[in-house]
Amino acid sequence: MIKRLLLLVVVLAMVAAACGGDGAEETTTTTAAEDTGGQVAGDGVLAEVQSRGVLNCGVNNEVFGFGYVDADGNFAGLDIDYCRAVAAAVLGDAEAVEYKALTAQQRFTALQAGEIDVLIRNTTWTASRDGKEGGTFLTTTFYDGQGMMVKTDSGIGSIEDMANTTVCVQSGTTTELNLASRFAAGGLPYTPLTFDSNDELRPAFVADQCDGWTSDKSQLAAFRSQNPDADGGPEAWTILAETFSKEPLGPMVRDGDTQWAQVVDWVVFATIQAEEFGLDSTNVANYSGDNPEILRFLGKEVGDPPTVFDPGLGLPTDFAEQVISQVGNYAEIYNRNVGPDTALGLERGVNELWTRGGLLYPPPYR
């Protein structure tokens, strides 16, 4: 018996030692990674991507309009187009992207572990995510907001009409928390009914198990526009006007590599700036005007003596032209994936240039 106990102790000690050893090893490797991953020129993610020749992009594959896979296995969506834009800018080839489909739970871990170079997966920019998840959010590519959808014949005209109702909501997301805040603020008692995904939630809403369905407005719009006639068609459902949360969606990169963050930022700015300049994929290649700002933006010779403007971002001087000719400007990306002619059918709304009263405002390129 004593012998056995001794054996047990020995085994436990070995396990503990093994665990300790692993832990120590892990810490040293992490520190090493931090040491080399910083600001040393030519040693950051940008250089890594360029030497690899392909961009590892963390995306969604289950949200129509932002990241989904078609029957032929190709990725498509607004987020996907931004992966392609970054690849076009950095590598000159929009197709040089390795997509890694990630779940909501694993996306930040994948970014921290270096499995991906950039996360573009309909991720809401929040303070705690910026602070705690080891990454930095960059320029927002789509301003979403949470809304409420009800049956048109229910007589509900605003959130205030929804006291003592049941609301269907996706579990474990900020959506659920926003719902609670909004109804608490209005002093409205309600019963939440939670589901894992909107696909599972839909039948419950159809079957009148809940009076309201809350989610990002882009998603509600998609489900509404696709509602089959058997369930009453789009007209049977109404999305209330109120938007009760801010959901800025945009790319995220690992903390500690400013150069790479600036690169991704300026790729997003370039798509917006192109729309402001009136440049799109059809006319950018044969731009023949003499607007110095546009010439500078496209990396053409400008001024006297003629010089090519290089802002020192680490990108090729013609990166904007590559992005616009291969992927398009913001309007093209928006309309192709979520615009009025798609299943989502979203008007530009706040996702409009600042010159037309929207929130898109790129800093000057000079």
Added chain:
Amino acid sequence: MAVQTDTAAVHRESPAVRWAKENLFSTWYNSLLTLIFGALFVWLGFSVIRWVFFEAEWEIVRVNLTLFMVGRFPREELARVWVSNFLIAGAIGLMAGAAAASAAAAAKEAGLPFTQSTPRNWLQRFWPILLLVVILLQFSQTWTPTVLTLVTIAIGVGARYVGLHLPRAVRRWAWLIVVVMLIGAYGALSWFGGVKWDSWGGLHLTLFVTVAGIVLAFPLGLLLALGRRSSLPLVRMLSVGYIEFIRGVPLITLLLMGIFALGFLLPPGVDPSDVTRLIVAITLFTAAYVAENVRGGLQAVPKGQTEAGQALGLSPWKVMRLIVLPQALRAVIPAMVGQFISLFKDTSLLVVVGIVELLQVSSIANNQPEFLGRGLAEVTLPFVALIYWVGSYTMSRESRRLEKKLGVGER
């Protein structure tokens, strides 16, 4: 007069009617139960048939069939999948043929009767797979897959014929040919500018991971089981530690560790693909369970068997290989196959690490513009369930066949 006719009818009633009377309508409450459940089954059957043939919109499966089968495998490289299928069919056929020939030869030598299996036997054994193939093919939009499937089957049958009639000297090396063909099947997919594991997907990847997991986990589990019963304390402790550690961790944790934590432990420059990491994780996991199954079998073999072997002067290795292991493994076939079936279904967990496996295709398909928001998961999920069921049920039937053949539960 009328009474007489009745009695005559009773005497002439068919065995089926008599069986029904004895088993279904023996008492009034049995009759009641029969009626209730009969009505329930008829209603269920009717509903299922109505749904399958008239209500369900199978368009989503039809359009996405390739995605279900091979995931994001590049469409211009699909010919590779078929070439690899041909090679696998050839290998299986050759192996079956050679095995049947060996069995026949052995039976002849021992003077025992031996009956060759007929196409009818094969149909009885593999009808679920055949049914699935027919269902899949009727979803395809062109005739090409049907023709290629027929070619695959023809190659399998042809290879079996070749295997049956191989000269004895060659037959001994048939396994080597089979292994070369299987490596070739992998090579057809991946070599010469082919498609790396990380781009595989769908049912194809599910089957690949399952087979790789079984093939790798079985020997490892066997070694661990022997290690756990070893008289060397270090070997025993390591085996026990490994088994108990792995069994204490959920598979999903191991998968996530394989993807995210392995990078910190490996030397820089070593970067195995995601699928490699996942196969390693699944193998390590399954091996621990296989080890415990095998250990159960080893304990079921009476000590007298070992001692008898030793008394004959056999080496410990030979005692294990010739006497103990055959009896031990035979006893644990049901448990082991159960483990492999669960491995097959566990591959659906690959979804958590972003692999496009069979189950995830269902939700991917439901987020395509033409199918979005139409509640078509009620179509895609039963389809995926059918595929899993056919795989699991076939494994289960083959296990029972093996048990019968080896007389498990009879001795």
